[in-house]
Amino acid sequence: xxxxxxxxxxxxxxxxxxxxxxxxxxxxxxxxxxxxxxxxxxxxxxxxxxxxxxxxxxxxxxxxxxxxxxxxxxxxxxxxxxxxxxxxxxxxxxxxxxxxxxxxxxxxxxxxxxxxxxxxxxxxxxxxxxxxxxxxxxxxxxxxxxxxxxxxxxxxxxxxxxxxxxxxxxxxxxxxxxxxxxxxxxxxxxxxxxxxxxxxxxxxxxxxxxxxxxxxxxxxxxxxxxxxxxxxxxxxxxxxxxxxxxxxxxxxxxxxxxxxxxxxxxxxxxxxxxxxxxxxxxxxxxxxxxxxxxxxxxxxxxxxxxxxxxxxxxxxxxxxxxxxxxxxxxxxxxxxxxxxxxxxxxxxxxxxxxxxxxxxxxxxxxxxxxxxxxxxxxxxxxxxxxxxxxxxxxxxxxxxxxxxxxxxxxxxxxxxxxxxxxxxxxxxxxxxxxxxxxxxxxxxxxxxxxxxxxxxxxxxxxx
Numbered sequence: 001x002x003x004x005x006x007x008x009x010x011x012x013x014x015x016x017x018x019x020x021x022x023x024x025x026x027x028x029x030x031x032x033x034x035x036x037x038x039x040x041x042x043x044x045x046x047x048x049x050x051x052x053x054x055x056x057x058x059x060x061x062x063x064x065x066x067x068x069x070x071x072x073x074x075x076x077x078x079x080x081x082x083x084x085x086x087x088x089x090x091x092x093x094x095x096x097x098x099x100x101x102x103x104x105x106x107x108x109x110x111x112x113x114x115x116x117x118x119x120x121x122x123x124x125x126x127x128x129x130x131x132x133x134x135x136x137x138x139x140x141x142x143x144x145x146x147x148x149x150x151x152x153x154x155x156x157x158x159x160x161x162x163x164x165x166x167x168x169x170x171x172x173x174x175x176x177x178x179x180x181x182x183x184x185x186x187x188x189x190x191x192x193x194x195x196x197x198x199x200x201x202x203x204x205x206x207x208x209x210x211x212x213x214x215x216x217x218x219x220x221x222x223x224x225x226x227x228x229x230x231x232x233x234x235x236x237x238x239x240x241x242x243x244x245x246x247x248x249x250x251x252x253x254x255x256x257x258x259x260x261x262x263x264x265x266x267x268x269x270x271x272x273x274x275x276x277x278x279x280x281x282x283x284x285x286x287x288x289x290x291x292x293x294x295x296x297x298x299x300x301x302x303x304x305x306x307x308x309x310x311x312x313x314x315x316x317x318x319x320x321x322x323x324x325x326x327x328x329x330x331x332x333x334x335x336x337x338x339x340x341x342x343x344x345x346x347x348x349x350x351x352x353x354x355x356x357x358x359x360x361x362x363x364x365x366x367x368x369x370x371x372x373x374x375x376x377x378x379x380x381x382x383x384x385x386x387x388x389x390x391x392x393x394x395x396x397x398x399x400x401x402x403x404x405x406x407x408x409x410x411x412x413x414x415x416x417x418x419x420x421x422x423x424x425x426x427x428x429x430x431x432x433x434x435x436x437x438x439x440x441x442x443x444x445x446x447x448x449x450x451x452x453x454x455x456x457x458x459x460x461x462x463x
Contacts, residue, residue, distance in 0.1 A: 083117030097169030102326035106179035124204035170299030176332030203352030208250035278315035280335030283307035321374035
């Protein structure tokens with residue numbers, strides 16, 4: 001597909017989008033840390049500093065601002081495309097259930113520091129237990145045919161290219177990979193999320209496959225409002241009660257968007273919650289698998305290459321750092337979310353297709369903004385916080401599977417100590433005491449085989 005670029009508006013200097021674009025251009029030109037020094041030397045106004053600083057996507061109080069475009073239908077390649085490059089989710093640009101390996105061929109190549117807009121497709125509404133026909137699935141919920149995404153329809157219909165083992169394959173539609181010029185093994189890929197815009201005004205939350213925080217009831221059925229007494233301990237749920245994947249108890253909750261909120265109706269009322277769009281999956285190729293459907297490249301477990309990391313803070317204004325394991329890094333996205341609660345306890349978030357715009361920058365050892373820990377482990381930050389990450393089993397599904405939250409927590413704490421010691425010069429014992437007094441450690445997700453915990457270290461504490 002020929003890359004497409006739609007320039008940002010320059011005739012409306014008050015537009016938030018133009019301000020973000022100008023700020024990100026300045027940050028790209030001089031670097032984030034140098035930018036703050038330049039602004040201080042020039043006596044920059046508070047308004048300029050506010051525009052140049054990335055937004056955390058997580059306001060201190062109240063609901064977030066509704067994302068732009070939350071009511072429109074963004075069919076492939078149509079509407080505003082602000083990136084230097086564009087990548088759609090055509091059937092030859094996606095993998096279904098697996099992530100790229102270090103041997104994969106890129107579908108797009110970009111320069112370091114350039115931006116790319118990606119149309120990501122949600123797996124919800126196209127999976128086998130939903131009929132693998134998004135027009136029929138969403139039509140049953142009142143969605144008109146023209147409001148169903150064309151790329152989702154094409155992916156679901158392409159049985160030749162997307163033959164699947166529903167019991168073994170991951171559910172995610174993975175778009176990419178993208179090669180970044182100059183990226184080499186040992187570098188860090190810096191991923192700045194500039195925008196995440198819902199492509200459709202609806203999403204789906206599903207519990208299926210005998211997974212989730214309440215994995216199975218004692219009789220092997222999926223819990224539909226189960227009590228604690230009915231649910232088996234997670235450690236003993238090594239079966240799903242039946243060998244038939246279509247009988248694994250899928251419960252999908254269709255969730256429309258109204259006024260920037262997801263709306264879940266129930267008898268007697270409705271729950272309304274703010275949207276916080278982000279890509280649940282951002283990663284670089286890591287698996288050495290020779291086959292693109294090797295279990296080590298399954299899309300479900302996150303790894304040291306990122307992937308299905310499911311940290312809801314990684315929306316617009318966030319930065320995600322990943323160690324590079326293959327020439328070109330081979331960046332990919334998937335699992336787009338409209339909203340997610342920490343833990344993602346029912347199995348999925350509010351899944352919904354997104355148009356994301358990212359800046360991809362290569363950081364060499366000792367150069368750029370990447371902290372030292374990012375050369376060996378995923379790390380993130382927002383305007384307000386540093387986010388050390390811990391995974392229970394960073395090798396993914398290789399050599400068994402570890403799903404112990406205690407392991408993930410301890411790893412996140414150690415990575416936080418490494419960061420505070422290496423980047424801020426804190427004595428390790430004092431850093432340990434600080435984390436206990438003032439940092440938060442939050443469950444990222446408990447449903448991806450490899451479970452995750454992330455820390456939140458407030459930057460304001462170190463002003």
